[in-house]
Amino acid sequence: MTVSLRKKRRPGEAVIRGFLFIAAALSILTTVGIVFELGKEALLFFRTEEASMAEFLSSTHWQPAILDFGIWPLVLATLTTSVMAMIVALPVGLATAIFLSEYATPRVRGLMKPILEVLAGIPTVVYGYFALTFMTPLLRSIFGVSLVEIFNTASAGIVVGILIIPLVSSMSEDALHAVPLSLREASYGVGATKLETSLRVVLPAALSGITAAFVVSISRAIGETMVVAIAAGAGPKNFTFGEDSLFGYILNPFVAGETMTGHIVRISGGDLSYNSIDYNSIFAIGLALFVITLLLNVVSRRFVARFREVYE
Amino acid sequence: MPHHRRTPMPHHRRRRALVLLAALALAAVACGGDDRRGQVTTIATTAATQAPAASADSEGPMASSGPDTFGLDPVDPLSVSGDIAVAGSSTVFPLAEAMAARFEDEGYSGLITIDSIGSGAGFERFCVAGESDITNASRPIRDAEVESCQAIGRDPIEFRVGTDALAVTVSPGNTFVTDLSVAELAVLFSTATTWRDVRADFPANPIQRFIPGTDSGTFDYFVEEVFHEDEGPILAAGNTQLSEDDNVLVQGISGDGCDPSNASTTCAVGFFGYAFFAENSDRLSVLDIESVEPTAESVNMNTYPLARPMFMYSTASIIAEKPQVGAFLSFVLQFVNEEIGEVGYFPAPDAVLQAAADELAAAL
Numbered sequence: 001m002t003v004s005l006r007k008k009r010r011p012g013e014a015v016i017r018g019f020l021f022i023a024a025a026l027s028i029l030t031t032v033g034i035v036f037e038l039g040k041e042a043l044l045f046f047r048t049e050e051a052s053m054a055e056f057l058s059s060t061h062w063q064p065a066i067l068d069f070g071i072w073p074l075v076l077a078t079l080t081t082s083v084m085a086m087i088v089a090l091p092v093g094l095a096t097a098i099f100l101s102e103y104a105t106p107r108v109r110g111l112m113k114p115i116l117e118v119l120a121g122i123p124t125v126v127y128g129y130f131a132l133t134f135m136t137p138l139l140r141s142i143f144g145v146s147l148v149e150i151f152n153t154a155s156a157g158i159v160v161g162i163l164i165i166p167l168v169s170s171m172s173e174d175a176l177h178a179v180p181l182s183l184r185e186a187s188y189g190v191g192a193t194k195l196e197t198s199l200r201v202v203l204p205a206a207l208s209g210i211t212a213a214f215v216v217s218i219s220r221a222i223g224e225t226m227v228v229a230i231a232a233g234a235g236p237k238n239f240t241f242g243e244d245s246l247f248g249y250i251l252n253p254f255v256a257g258e259t260m261t262g263h264i265v266r267i268s269g270g271d272l273s274y275n276s277i278d279y280n281s282i283f284a285i286g287l288a289l290f291v292i293t294l295l296l297n298v299v300s301r302r303f304v305a306r307f308r309e310v311y312e
Numbered sequence: 313m314p315h316h317r318r319t320p321m322p323h324h325r326r327r328r329a330l331v332l333l334a335a336l337a338l339a340a341v342a343c344g345g346d347d348r349r350g351q352v353t354t355i356a357t358t359a360a361t362q363a364p365a366a367s368a369d370s371e372g373p374m375a376s377s378g379p380d381t382f383g384l385d386p387v388d389p390l391s392v393s394g395d396i397a398v399a400g401s402s403t404v405f406p407l408a409e410a411m412a413a414r415f416e417d418e419g420y421s422g423l424i425t426i427d428s429i430g431s432g433a434g435f436e437r438f439c440v441a442g443e444s445d446i447t448n449a450s451r452p453i454r455d456a457e458v459e460s461c462q463a464i465g466r467d468p469i470e471f472r473v474g475t476d477a478l479a480v481t482v483s484p485g486n487t488f489v490t491d492l493s494v495a496e497l498a499v500l501f502s503t504a505t506t507w508r509d510v511r512a513d514f515p516a517n518p519i520q521r522f523i524p525g526t527d528s529g530t531f532d533y534f535v536e537e538v539f540h541e542d543e544g545p546i547l548a549a550g551n552t553q554l555s556e557d558d559n560v561l562v563q564g565i566s567g568d569g570c571d572p573s574n575a576s577t578t579c580a581v582g583f584f585g586y587a588f589f590a591e592n593s594d595r596l597s598v599l600d601i602e603s604v605e606p607t608a609e610s611v612n613m614n615t616y617p618l619a620r621p622m623f624m625y626s627t628a629s630i631i632a633e634k635p636q637v638g639a640f641l642s643f644v645l646q647f648v649n650e651e652i653g654e655v656g657y658f659p660a661p662d663a664v665l666q667a668a669a670d671e672l673a674a675a676l
Contacts, residue, residue, distance in 0.1 A: 066543065132563070146569060149578065150568060235553040235554050238550060256520075266554070266555065
C-alpha cells in the first residue's frame with residue numbers, strides 16, 4: 001500500500017473559487033460598464049454644436065433649455081453642501097470613533113455601535129424631509145427668515161453631514177482599533193495620559209485608515225442625491241462674477257442652489273427624450289462627478305503614502 | 313506579540329475602500345436614473361377586498377349616471393379588467409387620479425398607473441416610445457408630436473375633459489400685490505429683481521420665482537401666453553426654482569418669509585394649475601390677472617386670461633386593442649363633471665364634452 005502524495009483533486013474547491021472570482025469580477029465589470037456608458041454619452045454631448053468643453057468648464061450659467069452649459073453653478077452648489085457636510089461629519093465622526101475605540105468600555109461600545117448603524121439605515125429620502133421640515137425652520141429661527149431661504153444648501157449640507165457620521169465613525173473606529181496595543185502600552189509606559197496617547201500616538205498611526213474614511217465620506221457627500229434634491233433647491237444658482245456678491249450670493253449657503261446630483265434627478269424626473277441635448281448633458285455632469293471623486297481619491301492616496309506611519 | 317497581525321491599515325482594506333468609493337461615486341450617478349419615475353401613482357386593486365363593496369355600490373352609479381351621458385353607453389367598471397397606462401401632465405394628474413379612484417371604487421379590477429411627468433414627456437412616451445395608452449396634457453398636441461405618433465402607427469384622438477385656470481400665487485405674507493397685468497407678469501418672471509421693478513408703488517423686496525419645469529405643459533402655456541413663445545427670458549431670470557413637482561413650488565412660495573415692511577425679506581411668486589392652489593388655499597394667495605379673478609364664472613365666460621383646456625389623448629387602435637382604455641375614457645367623460653369641482657378645476661363647456669363623446673363613440 002503506497003500513500004499517494006499527489007495533490008488531491010477537489011472539484012468542489014474549483015467551483016467555489018470560480019464563484020468567488022465571478023462575484024469579485026462582477027462589481028469591477030459593472031464599474032467598467034458604467035464608466036464606458038458615461039463616457040460615450042458625454043462624448044455625444046460634447047460633440048454637439050450647441051455644447052463645447054470650453055463652455056462647459058468656464059461658463060457660470062447652466063440652463064440646458066436655453067443652451068447654457070456651464071458646470072460651475074452645479075459644482076459650486078455641490079461643494080457648498082459637501083463642505084457643510086464635512087464640517088458636521090468629520091469632527092463628530094472622528095470624536096465618536098476615538099471615544100468608541102479608546103475610551104468606551106466593551107459594554108458601551110457593544111451598545112453604541114449598533115445604534116450608530118441604525119442611523120446609517122434610515123432612507124435618505126427621510127433625511128431629505130428632515131432637512132426641509134426640521135433643519136430649515138431651525139436655521140431660519142436662528143439666523144432669521146430674511147437671511148435663510150426655504151430651500152438652501154446649508155440645511156441640506158448639515159443633514160448630509162448627519163447622514164454620513166456613522167460612515168466616518170465606523171470606518172475610523174476600525175482604523176483606530178487596528179493600531180497595535182503595544183504602541184499604547186509604550187506610550188503609557190513613558191507617562192503619557194490617555195488623551196495624549198489617543199491623539200498623538202494612536203491617531204497618527206491610524207492616519208491612512210482615517211484618511212480613507214474621510215475620502216469615502218466626502219465622496220458620499222458629493223454623491224448624495226435625495227437630501228439635496230429635496231432641500232437644497234430646484235434651480236441652478238447661475239451667477240456672473242462682478243455682478244453677484246461672492247459671499248452674499250455665490251458662496252452663500254443660505255441661498256437655494258442645485259447640486260450636480262440634484263439637477264440630474266430633477267431634469268430626468270420629467271422623462272427626458274433620449275435624443276435631446278438635455279438628456280446627454282446629464283451624462284456630462286455624471287462624468288464630471290466621477291472625475292471629481294476620482295481626483296479626490298488619487299490625492300488622498302498620495303497623502304496617505306506620504307504621511308503614513310508603518311509599524312511592522 | 314499577540315497583536316502583531318494588526319497592522320495599522322491592512323492593504324486589502326485600502327483596496328476595499330477604493331472599490332467602495334468607486335461604487336459610491338457611481339451609485340450617486342445611477343441614482344439619478346432610479347428616481348426618474350418621480351411621482352408615480354399606482355392604484356392596485358385586489359378584487360377580493362374591493363368587489364363586495366363595489367357590487368353594493370354598482371347600482372348607484374348606473375342609476376345616478378346623471379342627466380348627461382353625452383349619448384355614451386353606461387360603463388360597468390365591474391366588468392372591466394386589464395391594465396391601463398396613463399402618463400403626462402402634472403396639471404391633469406389630480407383629475408385623472410380622482411377619476412381612476414372612482415373607476416376602481418366602482419369595481420374596475422385591473423391596474424391603472426398614472427405618471428405625472430409633464431405634457432411634453434407624456435407625448436414623448438405616447439408617440440415615441442409607444443408605452444402608454446393615454447396621455448394627459450395641459451396643452452393641445454403639437455404637429456411634430458402628431459407626426460411622430462403617426463410614424464409609429466398611432467393616430468391620436470383628443471378628448472377635452474376640463475378647464476384649468478392657471479393660478480399665479482404669492483404667500484399670504486405678501487399683502488401688497490393682488491392684481492397683475494399680463495405685461496407685468498412678463499416683467500415679474502424675467503428681468504425684474506425686486507418687486508419695485510414690476511410696479512413703482514410695490515416695496516423693494518427681492519423676487520424669488522417658483523415655476524414648473526420645462527417639460528410641463530404649464531410652463532409651455534405660460535411662455536406662450538406671457539412671453540409669446542420665447543422661453544429665453546423666463547429661463548435666463550435669476551433666482552428661479554423650477555420643478556415638475558407642484559408641491560415643491562407650493563412649499564417654496566408659502567415659505568418665503570415675505571414681510572413687505574422689511575425690504576430684505578424675499579417675496580416669492582409662482583404659477584401652476586388651479587387645483588394645486590385650491591388644495592393649498594390656506595397657505596397661498598391667488599392673484600387676479602388683468603383684474604379678473606379665476607372663478608368658475610370667469611373661466612366659463614373666457615374672461616380670465618390664463619384659462620386653458622385640459623386633455624386626454626388616446627387612439628382608436630389602442631381602444632380597439634384594449635377595451636379597458638375605451639371604457640375608462642367613456643367613464644371619464646360621463647362622470648368628469650361630478651369630480652372636477654372637487655379636484656379644483658372647472659368643467660369644460662357641455663358642447664365640448666359632447667364633441668369628445670362623439671369622437672369616442674366613433675372609436676369604440
